[in-house]
Every structure is written in structure tokens, then in C-alpha cells.
Amino acid sequence: MRADRLVSLVLLLRQHGRLSANALARELEVSTRTVLRDIEALSAAGVPVYAERGRHGGFALLPGFRTELTGLNPDEALALLVAGSRRGAQAFGLGSSLASAMLKVVDALPESYRDTAAGAAERLLIDPETDLLSRRLADEEVPDAVAAEVLRAVFAGRRLEIHYAAVDQTPKWRTVDPIGLVTIRDRGYLLATRSGEDRTYRLSRILAAKELAEPAQRPDRVDLDRAWQERSTRFRAGGDQVTVLVRVNPVRREDLVGTALAVLAEEGDSDGWLRMEVTFQDHRHAEWALWQLSTNAEALTPQWLRDALRDRATKIATRYGAPS
Structure with a gap:
């Protein structure tokens, strides 16, 4: 673990030129005290890392220093093979391995390509944590x-x-x-x-x-x-699944399809909306999915779902109908 971290520290310094102890700690997900101990260990091993004092100081390597790495370790190679994106790596607990592997990939590039690749990477953002409405995308944590x-x-x-x-x-x-x-x-x-x-x-x-x-x-x-x-x-095919006939505004069709288990039938309605027959996992799932679509959808059948949505809307209207 520590050997991998020391290699990552050297690669970070090679690619960024100079970094503070706090910045290195954030990148390596350790404490600043651990970073300082690692810097001492690198110096003792003959790696030419030095400290620059002052407001814009930090740690850096002597110009021209280049590491000789043996290559990716198994976890890092696996992270590159299965990840495809940052979120893919996180799902299998390979996020830190992916970050370490990408440092090695960048370092392995010819020097003439390295700056170009780094600049191009800065102009690509894949799977950000929030969408355009600033809604945080749900991440499932796996220890x-x-x-x-x-x-x-x-x-x-x-x-x-x-x-x-x-x-x-x-x-x-x-x-x-x-x-x-x-x-x-x-x-x-x-x-x-x-x-x-x-x-x-x-x-x-x-x-x-x-x-x-x-x-x-x-x-x-x-x-x-x-x-x-x-x-x-x-x-x-199993469980307490329910089938719902629903009218939906075409602009929200993908939202409905994304929450339903399956689409059994679909056709255009006279007013430009879509009439769709979809299945949900159970009663609660159906009610939740239709409620998310607000006035952009209407459950036609079954009647219990219409009653549940009406009762929920009535309670909301009553709550906000009274003075605050």
C-alpha cells in the first residue's frame, strides 16, 4: 500500500511540477502528516524531492528527474479494463486504483504528447456528480x-x-x-x-x-x-408487479421508461401525448414513478393508482392551502 502511494506521489509531482502538502494529501486521500513522512522516505531513498518555501511553495522534483516504473499492478490494470468511466470504477471499489493507473498511463506517454493529453483531458467531463438542475446523482457506497x-x-x-x-x-x-x-x-x-x-x-x-x-x-x-x-x-416476471395504462407528455417519456420495468405497448393519443402500458415492481413503485411526473402524466388504470395519486395531491393542496 505504501509503495504504491510513494509511486503515486512521485508521479503527481512529475505531472504538476509543484504541489503543497495539503494538495498532495487530498490527491492521495491521506493526512498531511503522512505526506510529510512519505516525502522524508523518498528523500532517504535518493529521490530528488525538495521543498520550496513561501506563499506559492510546496514540494517539487529536481528538473529532469524521471522514474523507471515496472508497470501497472493487477488492480490498476483491472480498473482500466472494467471501469470505462469514473463511476464504473467506483461501483466495484476500484476508484483509487483507477486514479493511480491513470497517473502511470500519463507518465508513460512521450513527453511531447503528455501536455497535449493533459490539456485534452481538462476539456472532457464524464459523469459529473450533479446534473443541469444541480440534482446530486445517487452514488451507492461500497466499503x-x-x-x-x-x-x-x-x-x-x-x-x-x-x-x-x-x-x-x-x-x-x-x-x-x-x-x-x-x-x-x-x-x-x-x-x-x-x-x-x-x-x-x-x-x-x-x-x-x-x-x-x-x-x-x-x-x-x-x-x-x-x-x-x-x-x-x-x-x-415475478413478485407483486403491477401493469399501468398511462398517458404521458412525450417530453417526459424517457423519464417514465427509465423507472418502469418494461413497456408492453405504446401508441400516440389524439392530443399529441403518448398512451403507454408499462409495468412496475409493485404498488409503491408505481405510485412513486407517476408522482415524479407531476402533471406530465396521467394514470388511466388501475383505479387504485388514480385514487392514491388523488389522495396524495389533495393532502399537499390542503397543507399549502392554509396560511403558513
Whole structure:
């Protein structure tokens, strides 16, 4: 861990020229005291790092110093292969590895290309934390220790013990045979089997995990895309799903489709709106999704959904009808 951090510190100084202890601490996600200890260790090892005093001071390397790196470590290579974007890496707990790997990639570029690449990167922003309406996009936190244990078990092909908090249930320990990991819409999922039955676990609901010594009972090869499609189909076909006939303003069609499980039918209405038949996971899901669309949608059937939306709107109107 410390060796990787020291390499990252050197690369940061090479690429930025000069950085304060506070800036280095933020980049490396450690304390300033740790940064100062690392600087001392680098100096003792012969790395020509020096301090510049004053208002715009900080730490820098002697001009012309170049590191000889052995290459990416396994986690960094994996981060580049599966991440594709910052959010993809975060879903599997590989965010810090991705940052470290990108430092090495930039450092490996020919010097004539390095400044051009850095300038181009500054003009690209992928998956910011908020949208145009300043709404913060929901991020699901997966503790690093949990992500590390799950990844090790998946790649080593060993059984995994997880402390899992299912919805509306007391967290329980379960022993599973991990098959693979999937990320979709910034959410990570563990595909596994338990007592021979297919199971899907959301990573953010795994409170603790422990890789076991015994080998997992699973096939040598897996088609994750096919496995995910099959589980999605079974999920949509089961449970307390409800079908809703709704009229929606075309400008909000994608919002409706994004929250529904499936679109069963769609046609244009006489006033330019769309008439769609969609399914939701349950009663609560249907009511929540239609409420988000406000006056841009109208549930036509079932009647219980119309009643629920009317009652909610009436309560809101009553609340705001009275003086504050």
C-alpha cells in the first residue's frame, strides 16, 4: 500500500511540477502528516524531492528527474479494463486504483504528447456528480474492505460469506458461490448461487464479506451478459408487479421508461401525448414513478393508482392551502 502511494506521489509531482502538502494529501486521500513522512522516505531513498518555501511553495522534483516504473499492478490494470468511466470504477471499489493507473498511463506517454493529453483531458467531463438542475446523482457506497473481499473471491473462484441486508429484513450471514460482478446505472451487483439456486446481491447492501478457503461451486466459463438477461427476465416476471395504462407528455417519456420495468405497448393519443402500458415492481413503485411526473402524466388504470395519486395531491393542496 505504501509503495504504491510513494509511486503515486512521485508521479503527481512529475505531472504538476509543484504541489503543497495539503494538495498532495487530498490527491492521495491521506493526512498531511503522512505526506510529510512519505516525502522524508523518498528523500532517504535518493529521490530528488525538495521543498520550496513561501506563499506559492510546496514540494517539487529536481528538473529532469524521471522514474523507471515496472508497470501497472493487477488492480490498476483491472480498473482500466472494467471501469470505462469514473463511476464504473467506483461501483466495484476500484476508484483509487483507477486514479493511480491513470497517473502511470500519463507518465508513460512521450513527453511531447503528455501536455497535449493533459490539456485534452481538462476539456472532457464524464459523469459529473450533479446534473443541469444541480440534482446530486445517487452514488451507492461500497466499503473498500467489502469490495476487496468480493473481488478476491470472484477472481479466485472461492466461496464467499456475506453479511447481507435485504430490503425490510434483518441482516443475515449467507454463504454463496460467486459467479461474477455487474454494474448498471452506477449500481454494482454480485451474481452468485446459494444452495444451487441463482441469487443476485446488491453490493451496497453487503455489510461485510469474507473470502473462504473452499472452492466455489460454479462453471469454469460464464456468459455474464446472458446470465444477467435471464435474471432480469425472471425478476420482471415475478413478485407483486403491477401493469399501468398511462398517458404521458412525450417530453417526459424517457423519464417514465427509465423507472418502469418494461413497456408492453405504446401508441400516440389524439392530443399529441403518448398512451403507454408499462409495468412496475409493485404498488409503491408505481405510485412513486407517476408522482415524479407531476402533471406530465396521467394514470388511466388501475383505479387504485388514480385514487392514491388523488389522495396524495389533495393532502399537499390542503397543507399549502392554509396560511403558513
